Amino acid sequence: MTTPVTVIEGGVVATMDGVRAEHAPGHLVVRDGLVEAVGPGPAPALDPATPVDRVDARGCLVTPGLVNTHHHLYQWATRGLCVDDGLFGWLTRLYPVWARIDEGVTGAAAAAGLGWLARTGCTTTMDHHYVFPSGGGDVLGATIDAADRIGLRFLATRGSMDLGRSRGGLPPDEVVEDIDTILAASAAAVDAHHDPGPRSRVRIGLAPCSPFSVSADLLVESARLARGAGVRLHTHLAETRDEDDYCREHFGCSPVDHLQKLGWLGDDVWFAHGIHFDDTGIRELAASGTGVAHCPSSNARLGAGICRTRDLRDAGVPVGLGVDGAASNEAGSLVEEARQALLLARARGGPEALTVRDALETATIGGARVLGWDDRIGSLEPGKEADVAVWRLDTLPHADIVDPVAALVLGTRPPLELLLVAGRPVVERDRLVTAHEQALAAEVVRRQRALLGNG
Structure with missing residues (x-):
């Protein structure tokens, strides 16, 4: 059976391509999981024999x-948990809890x-998993x-800790491993x-x-192993x-x-x-092509500070957004991070520090550039993976916001009409279609209660 071509038309299309083209209204054509066409106005005529799924994106x-x-x-x-602690206190109190996680808890979470x-x-999304309890x-x-x-498309990083408290590190010895x-x-x-590969859905980093x-x-040794295997490197720094x-x-x-x-700087x-990068550090990052995952909500929640987003971008450092762990960002909503990034940047540097389109x-x-995946994802261009979000902006919270990008970034989270990977x-009419949301919630609650000793 021939897979239908998906045609999305009638909405404003923000491509995020090399010239940041926007089409109001515009169209997007998806065939075999790739973007086939994108541009202004209605989609070009297709072969009448081609099965088509049409998405009316008016108001989106x-x-x-x-x-x-x-x-x-x-x-x-x-x-x-630990909602009023800073980073080091927060970690100290949560490490003993995380020492009891296993694959059941982790999978449900x-x-x-x-x-x-x-x-x-x-x-x-990427994931930084660095706690590997014995027997978990x-x-x-x-x-x-x-x-x-x-x-979802996934970059899973195999994290690690080998420096426990007995050797001068922060984590307790029971949650670290030997090298x-x-x-x-x-x-x-x-x-x-x-x-x-070019159609990859799963990549690994260290x-x-x-x-x-x-x-x-x-x-x-991790850098040596990663570079020998051709995978990326990640860690927390200057938090x-x-x-x-x-x-x-x-x-x-x-x-x-x-x-x-x-040897830990590089593209x-x-x-x-x-x-907390100083000017010299920012220049070193820029010269080496090293990227930064900006986590504005977590940074604020833990009282860690405000990232110098404008300075990083001006220097040419690749900058992306992260929600960070859900225990330091209870919302876990990526679109809200764009809003927080803009607001915190402007709180630090004034109204020109970050525009809505920068966000x-x-x-x-x-x-996508930070993850080394920008050749395949991150923009709507012919030949790229058809990873697409269609946001409904014609409901009460957004209907009269003149600029649709501002409506997305500055407004409340809009309903998600469609999400394609x-x-x-994956999402249709603001509902997850790949799994039952109530079942996901019930399972993680069950696992959490057992983990915390309340089950």
Whole structure:
């Protein structure tokens, strides 16, 4: 049976292509999971014998699917805890809870988190999983299975921690692994799951957790392994002033300089948060092509600070958005991160610090660039993957907002008329169609109660 061609027409199309073309109204044609045509006005005539699914997008804004560049999906099961702590206190209190997670908890949390990411316009997400309790089963595999079930494009990073409290690190010893175990598991994850092909739905990266939870040896060896395998590198960096103090006390330099000495700058690397980079650090990131995952809601929730988004972008640093772990961002909504990024940038730098289209850019093609996937996703261009969000803007909260991009970025979260990943529907009429939302919620609640000792 011939797969129907999908034709979306009548809405405003924000392509996020190289010239940031917008068509009002415009059309988008999807064939075999790829964008075949995009442009102004109605779609071109198709062969009458071609089966067509037509989407009436009048009253809607059509954008690329959003790209989430930093997340910890397992934390969906520990939302609402330690809500008034800063980062180090928050981690200290939650590590003992996370030490009890297993693949059941992780899979349920990942499915719920991914389902809500889809409902908020996300078509591609990464996940930074760095807690591997003994006897917990295949927790990384559980996140990959969840992504396949929900239908999102997925960059799963095999995280790691080898520096426990007894060796001067922050995490308790029971949640860290030895370096040989980490490297063997990292290599196995790449071999089992990484697909570098042009139609890939799953990729793997390596992601030691942070300067205060991993050794220099682990950072060096992980970089060597990743580059030998052709996968990307990720870690947290410059999230708090405490981290900066830690690096200067233990390594005699800034966090950026510490990572640079260990070979951790490059266009295959991106850092989460990046709040406290100085001017020199920003220049080093720009010169090396190193990216930054900006997590505005989590940064504000933990009181960590405001990222220098405008300075990073002006310097040429690739910048994307991340919701971060659901335990430091109870909303878990990617479209809302675009709004938070704009508001915080303007709170710091004035009304010209970030435009509404800058914010949409960081949520789409900017995020794709950070993940090294911008040749295939992040914009609506012929030949690219048909990862598409259709936002309904003709309801009460948005109907009279003149600029549709401003309506999306500055308004409340609009209903999602349609979400396609490689041309396949994941959300229709603001409802997840790949899984039952109530079942996802019930399962994660059941797992959470057992984890917290309330079940």
